[in-house]
Every structure is written in structure tokens, then in C-alpha cells.
Amino acid sequence: xxxxxxxxxxxxxxxxxxxxxxxxxxxxxxxxxxxxxxxxxxxxxxxxxxxxxxxxxxxxxxxxxxxxxxxxxxxxxxxxxxxxxxxxxxxxxxxxxxxxxxxxxxx
Amino acid sequence: xxxxxxxxxxxxxxxxxxxxxxxxxxxxxxxxxxxxxxxxxxxxxxxxxxxxxxxxxxxxxxxxxxxxxxxxxxxxxxxxxxxxxxxxxxxxxxxxxxxxxxxxxxxxxxxxxxxxxxxxxxxxxxxxxxxxxxxxxxxxxxxxxxxxxxxxxxxxxxxxxxxxxxxxxxxxxxxxxxxxxxxxxxxxxxxxxxxxxxxxxxxxxxxxxxxxxxxxxxxxxxxxxxxxxxxxxxxxxxxxxxxxxxxxxxxxxxxxxxxxxxxxxxxxxxxxxxxxxxxxxxxxxxxxxxxxxxxxxxxxxxxxxxxxxxxxxxxxxxxxxxxxxxxxxxxxxxxxxxxxxxxxxxxxxxxxxxxxxxxxxxxxxxxxxxxxxxxxxxxxxxxxxxxxxxxxxxxxxxxxxxxxxxx
Numbered sequence: 001x002x003x004x005x006x007x008x009x010x011x012x013x014x015x016x017x018x019x020x021x022x023x024x025x026x027x028x029x030x031x032x033x034x035x036x037x038x039x040x041x042x043x044x045x046x047x048x049x050x051x052x053x054x055x056x057x058x059x060x061x062x063x064x065x066x067x068x069x070x071x072x073x074x075x076x077x078x079x080x081x082x083x084x085x086x087x088x089x090x091x092x093x094x095x096x097x098x099x100x101x102x103x104x105x106x107x
Numbered sequence: 108x109x110x111x112x113x114x115x116x117x118x119x120x121x122x123x124x125x126x127x128x129x130x131x132x133x134x135x136x137x138x139x140x141x142x143x144x145x146x147x148x149x150x151x152x153x154x155x156x157x158x159x160x161x162x163x164x165x166x167x168x169x170x171x172x173x174x175x176x177x178x179x180x181x182x183x184x185x186x187x188x189x190x191x192x193x194x195x196x197x198x199x200x201x202x203x204x205x206x207x208x209x210x211x212x213x214x215x216x217x218x219x220x221x222x223x224x225x226x227x228x229x230x231x232x233x234x235x236x237x238x239x240x241x242x243x244x245x246x247x248x249x250x251x252x253x254x255x256x257x258x259x260x261x262x263x264x265x266x267x268x269x270x271x272x273x274x275x276x277x278x279x280x281x282x283x284x285x286x287x288x289x290x291x292x293x294x295x296x297x298x299x300x301x302x303x304x305x306x307x308x309x310x311x312x313x314x315x316x317x318x319x320x321x322x323x324x325x326x327x328x329x330x331x332x333x334x335x336x337x338x339x340x341x342x343x344x345x346x347x348x349x350x351x352x353x354x355x356x357x358x359x360x361x362x363x364x365x366x367x368x369x370x371x372x373x374x375x376x377x378x379x380x381x382x383x384x385x386x387x388x389x390x391x392x393x394x395x396x397x398x399x400x401x402x403x404x405x406x407x408x409x410x411x412x413x414x415x416x417x418x419x420x421x422x423x424x425x426x427x428x429x430x431x432x433x434x435x436x437x438x439x440x441x442x443x444x445x446x447x448x449x450x451x452x453x454x455x456x457x458x459x460x461x462x463x464x465x466x467x468x469x470x471x472x473x474x475x476x477x478x479x480x481x482x483x484x485x486x487x488x489x490x491x492x493x494x495x496x497x498x499x500x501x502x503x504x505x506x507x508x509x510x511x512x513x514x
Binding site: 029038039040041042043044045046047066067070071073074 | 218451464
């Protein structure tokens with residue numbers, strides 16, 4: 001299990017224990033984290049699992065997936081350099097403590 | 108080497124129950140619920156000797172197989188035939204029947220054309236067409252819902268969004284049904300589909316040409332990807348074909364099934380009227396509850412195992428999405444249709460890299476139509492018996508007389 005910390009737009013922090021191999025989107029949904037919708041279920045066909053990776057974790061998380069850039073254009077909230085689709089971030093033990101900021105809105 | 112249904116016959120590993128059933132029997136296709144339940148009850152995988160395939164119907168394992176494109180490939184066909192042996196009836200789809208890295212390239216172009224942002228501009232047209240059709244049906248009172256609504260709406264709005272300069276509903280609906288029937292065994296349904304090839308396929312292929320597409324539609328975005336060198340011009344034509352095979356009959360089915368769910372569950376229609384913001388979740392529940400695409404296959408690309416059961420390379424596996432979407436282990440009151448369930452993770456659009464690329468436009472069609480319905484229609488009633496139409500991959504209605512009572 002790997003610990004993830006979600007920080008909501010209003011500042012609320014939610015810490016979850018996530019299964020390695022799952023996506024950050026899946027971990028958010030299975031822990032009832034508000035602020036991640038994941039309408040398409042992880043097929044990179046919507047942008048309702050948009051999140052911002054905390055600066056300190058940018059290198060560890062790595063670059064956007066092929067095609068992710070295009071789909072981020074559909075995001076409702078501002079797209080920043082740290083923006084990712086959380087369905088494309090695979091959880092691994094070395095991401096223990098990963099901080100994910102949630103956008104104001106997904107729809 | 109023994110072949111069955113165009114793939115290598117194999118014996119199941121120890122521990123996999125053998126079930127002597129024909130899941131493509133027309134009676135089962137028309138009313139699959141008992142088959143789904145027994146499939147799940149028998150285990151995570153069963154072996155069906157008639158077709159020498161494994162079948163998966165529990166949610167967890169079906170999702171695992173269906174979404175793991177590394178172990179379970181699509182390039183050998185998503186029906187019963189293994190494209191490694193013999194020639195498929197049409198050149199394979201370059202997005203459905205392909206694996207990465209080829210898939211990544213074509214998928215990207217399709218995803219761009221079908222992203223929420225790209226399709227948002229069609230919303231008003233969809234809404235206006237839905238209103239026009241529903242008004243006309245209210246005028247009639249009683250009507251045949253499959254042709255006059257479920258087919259009429261998508262065949263009007265989808266070709267326009269694609270940018271087709273001219274279109275004809277019949278070949279569009281029939282081509283989808285043909286493609287999906289061809290994913291089954293060599294049964295009467297598939298043979299009938301094959302007999303329609305000479306009539307329909309030339310029409311469809313001609314419709315894929317750039318000259319037949321307006322510059323403001325989704326199709327033009329695909330040809331622009333070809334101009335940019337991301338795909339070839341020929342590939343662009345094949346991707347337009349994918350819009351036509353997967354974009355019409357599927358949403359026709361989704362709409363028919365949605366009307367059937369709401370007519371069968373008047374209490375849920377009342378809830379939708381009371382809170383029209385449930386239109387989108389309502390469609391998700393229709394998808395979970397009726398699984399318009401009920402079965403798609405994969406081929407094991409290597410020796411592997413699922414739920415501890417060995418699967419040999421080359422094994423064909425049918426993923427019974429309809430069974431997974433009704434698995435009580437995954438869904439509370441799985442057999443109950445509840446429009447506010449929000450069934451995240453249902454498999455009706457698939458999962459992973461092959462998840463339905465047109466799901467946003469499908470959602471928009473249904474959202475606009477359901478929103479118009481609740482504005483205008485007080486009650487939806489059956490005006491005769493709803494009859495299901497057997498298809499090897501699609502669970503759709505054949506006939507459904509309905510009555511709309513105005514608000």
C-alpha cells in the first residue's frame with residue numbers, strides 16, 4: 001500500500017492508502033475523494049479526473065502520457081504545467097506520500 | 108492443429124469448469140439474464156466446448172482481462188476468429204483490432220475528434236433535433252420507438268456531427284449490426300450479416316472519402332491528422348469507417364434500451380422528471396443495466412493466468428460485459444434499475460486503452476434526448492410488447508411500441 005495525500009481546492013486534506021498498480025483516479029474513487037469524477041473510467045476520453053501534481057513530486061511522477069495533452073484541453077478548471085489526468089498516474093511504492101492538489105471543478 | 112470458429116482449439120486448464128452451452132443461441136441473446144447469472148456462478152472462467160473458448164462473467168476478472176491490453180490482445184480480433192489464421196471479412200479496424208504502438212497513434216487522432224471540448228459545439232443541434240422528434244411523436248401519441256426514436260435521433264445528428272454531406276439511415280444502422288454480428292460464431296446471424304456485405308459495404312466505404320465530408324465536422328479532424336502526417340490518408344478513411352461502424356447502431360441501442368428502462372420503471376422516470384440533472388447518471392445506469400455491447404473477445408497473447416487459473420497463449424476469451432455489469436459482488440441490488448446509482452466502473456464502454464472512444468458523444472446524445480423527454484413527456488407507456496433482437500455482440504430492441512403522454 002502506498003499513501004497518497006489529496007488536497008482539495010478549499011484546503012481540506014485527505015490521506016488514503018492506495019493499492020500499487022492502481023491509478024490515482026481509481027484510488028480517489030475507491031476512497032470517496034470528492035473532486036475526482038473519472039467519468040470515462042480511465043480510458044483517457046474525458047478530463048474529469050484532472051489534478052495538479054505537487055511541485056515536489058513532479059519529477060517522480062514523470063511526464064504526461066501520449067495523448068494526455070489533447071484531452072487536458074477539455075478540462076473545466078485551469079490547466080497548469082503541473083496538470084495531469086489522474087487516471088494516467090500509476091501508483092508505485094516510490095510515490096509514497098505523493099501530494100495531489102484537486103481543481104475547483106471537474107464539470 | 109484443430110481450428111474452431113477460426114481460432115486454435117484448446118483444452119481448458121485443470122480447475123476451469125466446462126459448460127456445454129451456446130451463448131450465441133438466439134433465445135439466450137434475446138433474454139440473457141439467466142445465462143449471465145449461471146456464468147458468474149460457475150466460476151471466474153468457464154470453458155465452452157462448442158466454440159473452444161473461455162468465458163468470463165464476474166466483474167473483477169472480466170475487467171482484468173478486458174482492460175489488460177498487454178496480456179490480452181485485440182489485434183487477433185475481438186470476435187471468435189483469430190486474425191493470425193485466415194483473412195478477416197474486412198480489413199481489420201485500425202483502432203479496435205490493433206495493439207500499441209499502432210493503436211496509440213490512431214487512437215490519439217480519434218480521441219482528439221471526440222473529446223468533450225471538440226464535440227461541445229454540437230450540443231445545441233442535438234437538443235433542437237431531439238425536441239423536433241419528441242414533439243412529432245407527442246403529436247402521434249403512439250409510435251414504434253425503435254425506428255421512430257431510437258434510430259431516428261442518432262441517424263439524424265451523428266452523420267451531421269461527423270460532417271457527412273449526404274446520408275441514409277438504413278445502411279448506417281445496418282452496417283453497425285453487421286459488424287457486431289460478425290464478432291460471433293458462424294451462426295445464422297453472422298451468415299445473414301455476411302450476405303448483406305455486397306449491398307452495404309460499398310456504400311460505407313464510399314462514405315468515408317474526404318470529398319464526402321464537410322470541413323466543420325469530426326471527420327475533417329481525422330483528415331487533418333493525416334495532413335499533419337500523424338496518420339496516412341488511407342488510415343484516415345479507415346478511421347471514418349470506425350465512426351460509422353461503432354457510432355450509430357450502438358447509440359441507437361443505447362436510446363432504445365434507455366426508453367425500455369424508463370417505460371419499465373415509471374418510478375425512476377418520475378425521479379428523472381423531478382431532477383433532470385440525473386439525465387447523465389441515468390444513462391450510466393442504463394448502460395450498466397442493459398449492456399448494449401454484451402460480449403467482446405480478447406486473445407491471450409502469452410501464457411498467463413487469471414484468478415489463479417492458467418490460460419494458454421492463443422486462447423480466445425469472451426468477456427461477457429453484460430454479466431459483469433450485473434454482478435452482485437460488485438453492485439448492490441444489481442438487478443434493480445436506479446437512475447442515481449452512478450455506477451462508476453461499469454464495463455459497457457469497456458475499460459483501459461480500448462475504452463469506447465465515442466463515449467462523450469454517446470453521453471451527449473442521451474443527455475440531450477433525456478432532458479427534452481422530461482421537459483415534454485409526462486409518462487412513457489408501453490403500447491405493446493417490447494421484443495429484443497438477437498445479435499452476437501449487441502443487446503438491442505427489435506420492436507417497442509410506446510405511447511408518450513404530454514406534460
